[in-house]
Amino acid sequence: MSEISYLTFSSERLVEFSQRTFEYFGVPSQDARLAAEVLARSDLRGIESHGVARLHTYFDMLQLGRINPKPEIKIIRESPSTATVDGDNGLGLVVGPRANEIAMNKASQVGTGWVSVCNTNHYGIAGYYVLEALKRDLIGWAMTNSTKLVAPLWGGERMLGTNPIAIAFPGKKEPPIVIDLATSACAYGKVEMAKRKEQPVPAGWIIDQAGHVSENPLDMINGGALLPLGSFREMGGHKGYCLAAMVDILCCVLSGANWGPFAPPFALRQEIPSRSVGRGIGHFFGAMSIEAFIDLDEFKTQIDEWIAVFRGTKPQPGSPGVIVPGDPEREAEAIRSKDGIPLVLPVVEELRDISRQTGIPFE
Amino acid sequence: MSEISYLTFSSERLVEFSQRTFEYFGVPSQDARLAAEVLARSDLRGIESHGVARLHTYFDMLQLGRINPKPEIKIIRESPSTATVDGDNGLGLVVGPRANEIAMNKASQVGTGWVSVCNTNHYGIAGYYVLEALKRDLIGWAMTNSTKLVAPLWGGERMLGTNPIAIAFPGKKEPPIVIDLATSACAYGKVEMAKRKEQPVPAGWIIDQAGHVSENPLDMINGGALLPLGSFREMGGHKGYCLAAMVDILCCVLSGANWGPFAPPFALRQEIPSRSVGRGIGHFFGAMSIEAFIDLDEFKTQIDEWIAVFRGTKPQPGSPGVIVPGDPEREAEAIRSKDGIPLVLPVVEELRDISRQTGIPFE
Numbered sequence: 001m002s003e004i005s006y007l008t009f010s011s012e013r014l015v016e017f018s019q020r021t022f023e024y025f026g027v028p029s030q031d032a033r034l035a036a037e038v039l040a041r042s043d044l045r046g047i048e049s050h051g052v053a054r055l056h057t058y059f060d061m062l063q064l065g066r067i068n069p070k071p072e073i074k075i076i077r078e079s080p081s082t083a084t085v086d087g088d089n090g091l092g093l094v095v096g097p098r099a100n101e102i103a104m105n106k107a108s109q110v111g112t113g114w115v116s117v118c119n120t121n122h123y124g125i126a127g128y129y130v131l132e133a134l135k136r137d138l139i140g141w142a143m144t145n146s147t148k149l150v151a152p153l154w155g156g157e158r159m160l161g162t163n164p165i166a167i168a169f170p171g172k173k174e175p176p177i178v179i180d181l182a183t184s185a186c187a188y189g190k191v192e193m194a195k196r197k198e199q200p201v202p203a204g205w206i207i208d209q210a211g212h213v214s215e216n217p218l219d220m221i222n223g224g225a226l227l228p229l230g231s232f233r234e235m236g237g238h239k240g241y242c243l244a245a246m247v248d249i250l251c252c253v254l255s256g257a258n259w260g261p262f263a264p265p266f267a268l269r270q271e272i273p274s275r276s277v278g279r280g281i282g283h284f285f286g287a288m289s290i291e292a293f294i295d296l297d298e299f300k301t302q303i304d305e306w307i308a309v310f311r312g313t314k315p316q317p318g319s320p321g322v323i324v325p326g327d328p329e330r331e332a333e334a335i336r337s338k339d340g341i342p343l344v345l346p347v348v349e350e351l352r353d354i355s356r357q358t359g360i361p362f363e
Numbered sequence: 364m365s366e367i368s369y370l371t372f373s374s375e376r377l378v379e380f381s382q383r384t385f386e387y388f389g390v391p392s393q394d395a396r397l398a399a400e401v402l403a404r405s406d407l408r409g410i411e412s413h414g415v416a417r418l419h420t421y422f423d424m425l426q427l428g429r430i431n432p433k434p435e436i437k438i439i440r441e442s443p444s445t446a447t448v449d450g451d452n453g454l455g456l457v458v459g460p461r462a463n464e465i466a467m468n469k470a471s472q473v474g475t476g477w478v479s480v481c482n483t484n485h486y487g488i489a490g491y492y493v494l495e496a497l498k499r500d501l502i503g504w505a506m507t508n509s510t511k512l513v514a515p516l517w518g519g520e521r522m523l524g525t526n527p528i529a530i531a532f533p534g535k536k537e538p539p540i541v542i543d544l545a546t547s548a549c550a551y552g553k554v555e556m557a558k559r560k561e562q563p564v565p566a567g568w569i570i571d572q573a574g575h576v577s578e579n580p581l582d583m584i585n586g587g588a589l590l591p592l593g594s595f596r597e598m599g600g601h602k603g604y605c606l607a608a609m610v611d612i613l614c615c616v617l618s619g620a621n622w623g624p625f626a627p628p629f630a631l632r633q634e635i636p637s638r639s640v641g642r643g644i645g646h647f648f649g650a651m652s653i654e655a656f657i658d659l660d661e662f663k664t665q666i667d668e669w670i671a672v673f674r675g676t677k678p679q680p681g682s683p684g685v686i687v688p689g690d691p692e693r694e695a696e697a698i699r700s701k702d703g704i705p706l707v708l709p710v711v712e713e714l715r716d717i718s719r720q721t722g723i724p725f726e
Contacts, residue, residue, distance in 0.1 A: 079474030079655035081444040111442030112477050116656050139617075152673060154682035159673065169612050179609055181602040185593070202597050211679040229592060229599045230548070234565050236592045239544040240599075242688045243606075245673075246542055249532050253665045254502075254656045260672060277668065292442035293479050293617045302616045305640065309623060310515060310522065310608075316574040319517035325605045 004196070006342035014052050014341060015040045017351065020360045021055060025062040026069040027091065035093035038124040041131070043341045046332030049189035050125045052343065056350040057267050058091065059357075064268075067091055067121055073098050080110045084255050085117040089280055092123030092144070096283055100129045100142065103285040107138050111292035116250065118257035119279035122146065122266050126166035127180035127329065133287050134170050134178075137296060141286030142166045143247045147270055148261045150184045150244060151225035153237040156211025158225040159261045161281075162188065163247035168326070170290075172300035174307045178326030183244040184226040185237075191217045191226070204231035250284040257282030367559070369705035377415050377704060378403045380714065383723045384418060388425040389432040390454065398456035401487040404494075406704045409695030412552035413488045415706065419713040420630050421454065422720075427631075430454055430484055436461050443473045447618050448480040452643055455486030455507070459646055463492045463505065466648040470501050474655035479618035482642035485509065485629050489529035490543035490692065496650050497533050497541075500659060504649030505529045506610045510633055511624045513547045513607060514588035516600040519574020521588040522624045524644075525551065526610035531689070533653075535663035537670045541689030546607040547589045548600075554580045554589070567594035613647040620645030 018036035023029060035058075043051030061067045071090025075083045083102050087095030099117045106113025123129075126142040133140025146161030162182040169177045186205045194201045195217040206226055208219035213227075220226065228240030252259035255278075262273045263281050290299045307324050315321035343351075355362035378399045385395035398421075406414030424430045434453025438446045446465050450458030462480045469476025486492075489505040496503025509524030525545040532540045549568045557564045558580040569589055571582035576590075583589065592603030615622035620641045627644065628635060653662045670687050678684035706714075718725035 077656060079652065082474035082651070082655040084656045110473055111445035112475060114475050114651065151679070152676060152685045154679050155673075155676040155685040156679040157677045159676050159685075165606075167609050169616070177608065177612070179605040181599075181605050183602075185599050186597075204598055207679065211677065229602050231598060234549075235567055235594060235598075236544075236548050236603075238688075239546075239592050242542040242544050243528075245540065245688060246530050249540070249666070249669070253532070253662060253669060254653070256657060256661070259665070259669060277665065288445070288477065289442065290617070292445040293440060293447045294619060298619070299616060302622070302640065303612070306612070306616060306622060313515060313518040313522055314520045314574065316514070316517050316519040316570065322515045322518045322522075325601075325608060 005345050007345065007348050008340040008342045010340045011040050011044055011337065014043065017360065017362055018052060018055055021059060021354055021358065022062075022069075022091070024358045024360065027094075028070065031091070031094045034097055035091050038093045038097065038128050041128050042125045044333045044336050045125065045127065045329040046336065047125050047127075047329070048343075048347075049187065051341070052351065053347045054122070056354060058093075059354050060268050061121070061266070071095065075102065081106055081112050081114060083113075083115045085115055087117055087120030087280060089119050089121070092121040092281070092283070095120040096123035096129060097132070099283060100132055100140070100285045100287075103287040104133055104136055104138055104140075107287035107289045108136070111289050113287045115285045116255035117283040117285070118252070118255035120257070120281055120283055122281070123283055125180065126164040127168075127178060129285060130166045130168035130178060130180070134168050134176050137170055137290060139288040139290060140166075140168055141284070141288075143251055143284040145248050145251045145257070145259065145263050145281050147263050147266050149188055149226050150228055151207060151211070152245070153228060153233060153241040155225075156207065160228075160241075160244040160248055161263055162226065163244040163251075165243065165247060169303055170300055171303040171307060172297070174304045175330055176326060177303065177307065177324055178329065180329070183229050183240050183247060185229050185231045185240065186226065188226060191220050195221060204235070247284070251282035252278060254284070255282045368708050370708065370711050371703040371705045373703045374403050374407055374700065377406065380723065380725055381415060381418055384422060384717055384721065385425075385432075385454070387721045387723065390457070391433065394454070394457045397460055398454050401456045401460065401491050404491050405488045407696045407699050408488065408490065408692040409699065410488050410490075410692070411706075411710075412550065414704070415714065416710045417485070419717060422717050423631050424484070424629070434458065438465065444469055444475050444477060446476075446478045448478055450480055450483030450643060452482055452484070455484040455644070455646070458483040459486035459492060460495070462646060463495055463503070463648045463650075466650040467496055467499055467501055467503075470650035470652045471499070475649065475651045478648045479613065480646040480648070481615070481618035481620035483620070483644055483646055485644070486646055488543065489527040490531075490541060492648060493529045493531035493541060493543070497531050497539050500533055500653060502651040502653060503529075503531055504647070504651075506614055506647040508611050508614045508620070508622065508626050508644050510626050510629050512551055512589050513591055514570060514574070515608070516591060516596060516604040518588075519570065523591075523604075523607040523611055524626055525589065526607040526614075528606065528610060532666055533663055534666040534670060535660070537667045538693055539689060540666065540670065540687055541692065543692070546592050546603050546610060548592050548594045548603065549589065551589060554583050558584060567598070610647070614645035615641060617647070618645045
């Protein structure tokens with residue numbers, strides 16, 4: 001088992017470096033700043049896999065011309081409470097916030113807004129978007145598909161992305177309830193971490209290339225698949241598959257993006273799908289005006305009460321006791337805003353490589 | 364291990380008996396018919412736990428005056444794309460379809476409709492409502508809370524209902540994709556069935572009264588709890604808890620109903636909550652016009668393709684291979700429409716008891 005070393009950077013430092021990296025490829029300053037902030041928010045909230053650890057991948061995609069640095073983001077169909085957005089193959093980190101804003105504006109106008117997005121790319125953490133909605137006292141929803149990694153129940157190969165669902169509800173004195181979950185049994189990052197530590201993974205996380213349940217992380221990484229939330233039929237694996245399918249259809253079939261196994265690859269080493277059934281990957285955003293349903297103050301007061309009651313649940317013996325969705329990420333953000341973002345050395349090396357190739361100073 | 368015996372009845376016969384039972388308590392004929400049809404749809408689709416197996420409970424609740432047979436269902440707040448409905452403590456089987464219709468009408472008008480409902484009671488299967496939306500080529504959503512049965516992750520007691528999520532998407536030549544899942548690891552009915560068969564349940568389904576993981580179904584029934592989808596932290600149990608919380612808040616906090624552990628009991632043997640934080644239980648319905656996002660024909664054609672591609676997934680060795688959400692229920696419906704509904708003897712006895720008490724002929 002090898003030790004893991006970290007170097008620590010302030011969030012501001014990483015935002016600046018990411019912004020300049022995006023600008024290097026002609027991304028307009030305002031967009032580059034926005035994209036850098038979405039990435040940084042992920043690192044701040046402790047979801048390292050979706051933060052600057054991905055900057056080199058965005059760098060590769062921009063360098064190869066696979067992402068359009070100056071997209072013309074367009075509404076291609078619209079109704080009072082809905083829109084379909086074509087992201088013109090821009091950075092998901094830019095297309096996502098724009099589409100989310102359309103949903104929020106519609107919520108302010110007609111009670112709710114729902115936006116399905118095609119022709120886009122990876123958009124960071126789903127949680128970012130629902131936190132934006134909270135700033136306007138809206139209930140925010142965000143989903144996205146992604147490159148295939150997950151087998152449907154009873155399937156022996158990758159067919160779906162980890163297809164996250166996020167939703168958030170504001171409290172009054174309490175911090176908000178922020179839900180952000182992948183519909184797979186575990187995150188791909190956890191399998192990679194187990195490989196790095198040379199540890200087995202629990203039965204129910206992965207299958208190997210032949211479709212057999214495995215505890216060896218390499219079996220998944222070398223052509224196997226993640227299992228859906230619930231893992232096995234008896235434990236509800238069909239439910240994780242259903243949720244991933246729901247996200248896939250709302251994000252992609254509804255917008256005209258590439259669904260299921262046809263989601264285009266994000267990283268260079270990922271295989272190119274056998275065919276294209278739409279444009280880019282897809283996102284789905286929702287925003288709901290609380291005032292359209294109930295007095296905002298009454299809602300927030302009840303959310304505070306909900307939080308207090310759930311925190312007061314009799315704990316399961318030997319467990320830390322019940323927490324509220326969003327607690328771990330909020331705690332990470334409090335610490336990292338103060339102490340900085342710890343990056344593992346391989347990620348630091350990737351940022352140094354960008355610096356060498358672009359001339360943008362990093363350290 | 365004891366054998367289980369069945370008697371078989373036509374769906375029409377059960378609809379008629381249920382309708383007359385509701386009418387016996389003064390439920391208007393049209394409402395009684397609707398309620399009976401919602402129940403029957405559950406039996407037809409093979410979800411016996413939510414069909415006439417519950418008629419005696421509705422009977423008890425009506426007899427005790429705990430359900431209002433003639434509710435005045437009211438919209439208490441409204442925006443172009445939303446409504447909050449007060450069900451006036453009516454049958455959920457009547458309030459649910461009415462509220463769902465409001466959502467569908469709004470979808471036809473402004474692209475989507477979203478309705479949160481308070482002061483209602485159990486509404487049958489969530490799947491019923493999304494099938495109604497399919498009749499109008501809408502994407503339907505349905506959720507409900509219910510009496511507490513499920514522990515949050517790391518909790519040692521019942522705090523949430525099995526809080527289902529349903530959503531459906533229409534195909535063109537293919538039958539629709541119909542998702543209807545409880546956010547618990549397993550259904551309560553499966554624990555009861557294991558008890559009846561004197562069999563253990565898998566580790567991860569339940570905890571006992573002290574909060575310890577158990578494989579003895581009696582431990583759950585006698586004051587323990589179901590576990591959320593994912594079961595344990597390592598397997599994603601926090602995700603099942605998050606989804607149940609989402610349903611709880613959308614159905615109850617947003618409408619002013621009783622959330623979490625305060626959902627009023629449905630059956631006589633269930634404990635009365637320590638306090639009330641709203642009115643009745645809550646539902647949440649959504650309806651989305653597909654045409655508001657994309658050409659209906661294009662959507663349906665892609666759904667057919669989605670279904671074909673997923674059916675073609677390389678199967679996991681030793682499994683039946685990948686199926687499409689809604690397949691099992693549709694197959695059950697095809698068989699049961701023809702051959703009738705098999706009811707276990709205890710359920711038949713309950714219907715006979717209603718017949719004895721009301722004079723409505725049953726057999």
